[in-house]
Amino acid sequence: FTKRRLDEATLEDLEDILIQADLGLATAARITATLRRDRFDKEISDTEVRAVLAAEVEKVLAPVARPLVLPPSDLPRVVLVVGVNGSGKTTTIGKLAMKLGREGRKVTLAAGDTFRAAAVEQLKIWGARTGARVIAGEPGADAAGLAYDALVAARAAGSDVLIVDTAGRLQNRAELMAELEKVVRVLKKQDPTAPHDVILTLDATTGQNAINQVEIFGKVAGVTGLVMTKLDGTARGGILVAIADTFGLPVHYIGVGEGVDDLEPFDAGDFARAIAGLDRHG
Amino acid sequence: MFENLSERLSGILDKLTRRGALSEADVGEAMREVRRALIEADVALDVVRSFTDKVRNRAVGHEVLRSVTPGQQVIKIVHDQLVEMLGSTARPIDLEAPAPVCIMMVGLQGSGKTTTTAKIGKRLGDRHKAKTLLASLDTRRPAAQEQLRVLGEQNSIDTLPIVVGQTPTQIAERAMTAGRLGGYDVVILDTAGRTHIDEPLMLEMAEIKKISKPHEILLVADALTGQDAVNLAKSFDQRVGITGIVLTRMDGDGRGGAALSMRAVTGKPIKLVGTGEKADALEDFDPARIAGRILGM
Numbered sequence: 001f002t003k004r005r006l007d008e009a010t011l012e013d014l015e016d017i018l019i020q021a022d023l024g025l026a027t028a029a030r031i032t033a034t035l036r037r038d039r040f041d042k043e044i045s046d047t048e049v050r051a052v053l054a055a056e057v058e059k060v061l062a063p064v065a066r067p068l069v070l071p072p073s074d075l076p077r078v079v080l081v082v083g084v085n086g087s088g089k090t091t092t093i094g095k096l097a098m099k100l101g102r103e104g105r106k107v108t109l110a111a112g113d114t115f116r117a118a119a120v121e122q123l124k125i126w127g128a129r130t131g132a133r134v135i136a137g138e139p140g141a142d143a144a145g146l147a148y149d150a151l152v153a154a155r156a157a158g159s160d161v162l163i164v165d166t167a168g169r170l171q172n173r174a175e176l177m178a179e180l181e182k183v184v185r186v187l188k189k190q191d192p193t194a195p196h197d198v199i200l201t202l203d204a205t206t207g208q209n210a211i212n213q214v215e216i217f218g219k220v221a222g223v224t225g226l227v228m229t230k231l232d233g234t235a236r237g238g239i240l241v242a243i244a245d246t247f248g249l250p251v252h253y254i255g256v257g258e259g260v261d262d263l264e265p266f267d268a269g270d271f272a273r274a275i276a277g278l279d280r281h282g
Numbered sequence: 283m284f285e286n287l288s289e290r291l292s293g294i295l296d297k298l299t300r301r302g303a304l305s306e307a308d309v310g311e312a313m314r315e316v317r318r319a320l321i322e323a324d325v326a327l328d329v330v331r332s333f334t335d336k337v338r339n340r341a342v343g344h345e346v347l348r349s350v351t352p353g354q355q356v357i358k359i360v361h362d363q364l365v366e367m368l369g370s371t372a373r374p375i376d377l378e379a380p381a382p383v384c385i386m387m388v389g390l391q392g393s394g395k396t397t398t399t400a401k402i403g404k405r406l407g408d409r410h411k412a413k414t415l416l417a418s419l420d421t422r423r424p425a426a427q428e429q430l431r432v433l434g435e436q437n438s439i440d441t442l443p444i445v446v447g448q449t450p451t452q453i454a455e456r457a458m459t460a461g462r463l464g465g466y467d468v469v470i471l472d473t474a475g476r477t478h479i480d481e482p483l484m485l486e487m488a489e490i491k492k493i494s495k496p497h498e499i500l501l502v503a504d505a506l507t508g509q510d511a512v513n514l515a516k517s518f519d520q521r522v523g524i525t526g527i528v529l530t531r532m533d534g535d536g537r538g539g540a541a542l543s544m545r546a547v548t549g550k551p552i553k554l555v556g557t558g559e560k561a562d563a564l565e566d567f568d569p570a571r572i573a574g575r576i577l578g579m
């Protein structure tokens with residue numbers, strides 16, 4: 001195989017690979033700068049170059065690869081799922097419900113998207129698929145009120161986990177973000193420690209805007225962890241590297257399809273290799 | 283977060299005090315800033331390259347006018363080039379075909395197809411008095427057909443009755459027949475979301491096209507899309523031959539560089555933009571506005 005020098009031209013190519021995976025300029029430049037410092041002008045094969053690149057990316061991601069841990073408690077653990085429109089909230093809830101159900105937990109789902117057409121029906125189908133109970137209200141009902149009622153119902157039913165679906169909203173829509181803040185506030189009235197987990201779903205095809213999403217949803221709803229969806233496409237989701245760098249939020253899972261089992265733990269090494277253009281298990 | 287491009291270029295170029303034409307070196311430094319701005323706006327890297335090449339050619343040798351600062355002059359060249367590449371003239375949905383005119387919506391999962399289907403149906407009814415039938419071919423996503431039915435009901439647009447157990451191609455056939463028999467002007471087919479590397483679903487999409495012979499095939503894509511925009515636009519275009527693009531979630535605070543990427547790799551016009559969740563949140567594409575956004579101005 002051909003060896004090449006890890007010289008300035010090669011480093012620029014590597015930076016391009018990172019930019020094309022959506023890491024953004026600053027993060028891409030920072031990672032290539034590390035390579036420049038440590039390895040500059042060494043003879044190295046193309047696969048080795050990519051492996052070195054993957055290792056550098058993995059360093060950033062490894063600390064955030066943390067699965068969702070739901071400690072046992074007497075009261076239902078409340079998981080609130082938030083994110084922009086179409087990012088995969090409802091589907092991820094369905095997949096999570098399946099996983100938790102298999103672990104032997106009693107799961108209740110709250111159909112907190114009272115806005116979008118047939119959002120309630122969508123969640124009900126996921127409930128039926130996974131054996132989770134679904135608490136739903138009338139279309140157009142107050143989302144915060146529904147979340148409150150669902151927590152009361154989950155308690156009464158002795159559920160281990162309540163997962164609350166919310167309507168999709170863009171983080172720059174102040175009035176919709178205020179609504180979300182209210183959902184959090186109202187849940188606290190029932191249980192001051194709730195919501196225990198606030199999961200933000202990020203669509204892997206999203207570019208630099210994902211950073212704003214994490215920042216604003218974090219401020220408004222107190223995001224505690226991330227799930228990146230739609231990694232079964234060709235998007236690499238590299239913005240997650242910039243996000244890990246900036247916010248250090250745990251990444252719990254990745255979505256790799258529309259089926260109930262298409263939820264995988266986040267593996268920093270696999271993710272990094274895919275970004276570097278290597279086989280996920282290469 | 284960043285200084286906008288206009289400020290950055292002024293910083294670089296306005297210190298040029300000598301009169302005359304912009305040199306290769308002046309422009310070179312400015313193009314590095316343009317490149318940065320476009321990448322930060324999610325424009326695909328290859329598209330950034332061809333863009334900066336075009337701007338460079340226009341700018342080098344450009345006479346620096348006494349009355350205007352060099353930074354502003356280059357900004358104008360950048361802006362004009364962006365508008366040109368985005369497609370200077372608006373291209374509305376084309377209904378010039380024998381009724382029922384079929385419009386087929388395609389795109390990745392969650393991009394906004396179903397919502398946009400209803401929005402277009404409403405617009406055609408309101409503005410063109412077109413009698414429109416909406417049909418959901420999405421037998422995969424839970425409650426997808428119900429979603430379109432509700433949207434139709436909310437906006438007084440007819441939807442094809444749901445028949446459980448039919449395949450997407452069977453529904454397409456039924457929709458076109460209903461369109462003909464029902465005297466509809468337009469039939470809009472909402473399809474299931476699909477990743478462009480899902481071969482069976484891409485084949486199904488081509489099959490639907492064969493059956494319904496759409497006059498418009500609109501790729502519905504998220505304005506927040508990053509570098510993947512080129513892959514998805516290229517693939518959908520190669521597989522079905524899209525006639526236009528609808529850019530959704532333009533009400534977000536994304537910079538919308540995907541618009542330039544998709545337009546550049548397909549050559550297909552951006553016809554409409556979605557600016558909200560409600561059925562009337564649909565606007566004509568305005569290249570100058572998007573150009574300003576991409577440049578952060």
Ligand SMILES: Nc1nc2c(ncn2[C@@H]2O[C@H](COP(=O)(O)OP(=O)(O)OP(=O)(O)O)[C@@H](O)[C@H]2O)c(=O)[nH]1
Pocket residue numbers: 083084085086087088089090091092113116119166167168169201229230231232233254255256257258262391392423475477
């Ligand atoms: N390919 C793929 N599709 C996914 C994945 N996760 C979700 N989807 C699809 O993306 C689309 C949107 O998913 P939803 O779960 O409805 O997203 P949402 O965030 O609840 O959407 P809203 O409630 O409308 O904001 C659906 O077609 C899902 O099947 C994934 O990991 N891979």
Ligand SMILES: Nc1nc2c(ncn2[C@@H]2O[C@H](COP(=O)(O)OP(=O)(O)OP(=O)(O)O)[C@@H](O)[C@H]2O)c(=O)[nH]1
Pocket residue numbers: 085086116168170389390391392393394395396397398420423426473474475476502529530531532533534555556557558559563
């Ligand atoms: N803010 C905003 N939301 C939008 C826009 N267009 C669609 N949406 C929302 O995006 C989400 C997904 O829209 P859908 O119309 O269900 O998307 P889809 O492409 O049909 O999704 P699948 O059928 O699952 O592939 C919903 O929450 C819509 O309300 C838009 O222009 N702006």
Ligand SMILES: [K+]
Pocket residue numbers: 086087203205391392393504
């Ligand atoms: K999306």
Ligand SMILES: [Mg+2]
Pocket residue numbers: 089090091113119165166167168
């Ligand atoms: Mg949802």
Ligand SMILES: [Mg+2]
Pocket residue numbers: 395396397420426472473474475
């Ligand atoms: Mg749909």
